[in-house]
Amino acid sequence: MENKLKKYKYILLDVDDTLMDFKLCEHNALKNVLIKYNLPSDDATIETYSKINDRCWKQFEKGEIKREEIFPKRFTEFLKTLNSNIKPMEMNQRYFYNLRETDCLIPGATELLDYLQKKYPLFVITNGVAVTQKMRLEKSGIKKYFKKLYISEELGFQKPQKEFFDFVLNDIGAKKEECLIIGDSLSSDILGGKNSGIDTVFVNILKNENINNIPFTFEVENLSEIKNIL
Ligand SMILES: [Mg+2]
The missing domain is CATH 1.10.150.240 (Putative phosphatase; domain 2)
Structure with a gap:
């Protein structure tokens, strides 16, 4: 298990309902x-x-x-x-x-980013309106934690499309095995991870049922649990 976890070098984080309560x-x-x-x-x-x-x-x-x-x-x-x-x-x-x-951070978001930033380069992966997402990240004080923001509107592709993640991997210069996606959405983050062969952390704060059985690598029910994985 220990060796498996050490392989991650880059962390890709969703924003809405992962770090912010939309x-x-x-x-x-x-x-x-x-x-x-x-x-x-x-x-x-x-x-x-x-x-x-x-x-x-x-x-x-x-x-x-x-x-x-x-x-x-x-x-x-x-x-x-x-x-x-x-x-x-x-x-x-x-x-x-x-x-x-408006900023509405989910409890534990800043603490998690503080912790992760010391160990990994962090990247935002979000579907949304670019100007809005940038401002919200700025206002809430968490933009500074990220090396780069990947926003669907600017890329022309959106999660869960493989093209979205291919662009991100290529731009970072990362192998898919080196990345880990952290997100709340089964249909965009987790399915996107599956489509592009990237491991995932399913942030399931609302304890949603995985009706379509989309496979994920880890599941957590609050943000502080992620520290046990990374
Ligand atoms: Mg989300």
Whole structure:
């Protein structure tokens, strides 16, 4: 076991729901927008948005709508539920701005990065909007831990595509056996690891069931457990 673990030289970390609580970021960012517009900002209203947003992203994943259609669509539908005539894209812009300003680190995130940084070069691997992800990492004070950020929007490929990970390996100059992916998503991080032959740590804080039996190398239920592996 000891020899097996020593082979890792580079650590690739996901951001949302691995280091940052995305739902909490989203909640806080939207709440601030609603307050600014004098709209209801209670939990139920935010939950309505969240459901619409999830549905739009699922439609995108199934190829039913284009990526750029998500943003006007989610706020058009949401504003309809509030009978508001605010321009959807104006609200989207304010929301993105607030999202950049919000940091919601998962407990133990900074401690983990402090620990890992002393032993390995660390890299971010994230699907998302580049400017938003960079700002969020900066604001939360964890950007400094990473040697480089690999963001799907900039690469033109996204997790779990093998091309995403091929680009990362090539750019770092690493062999796949030398890398370890740490992430919460079975369908992007863990499946991506499987597709590209990279070992994975499944961060399963919410204790989700692995319905599709996607193989991972390690599983942890909180971030501090990772110190037992690395
Ligand atoms: Mg994630």
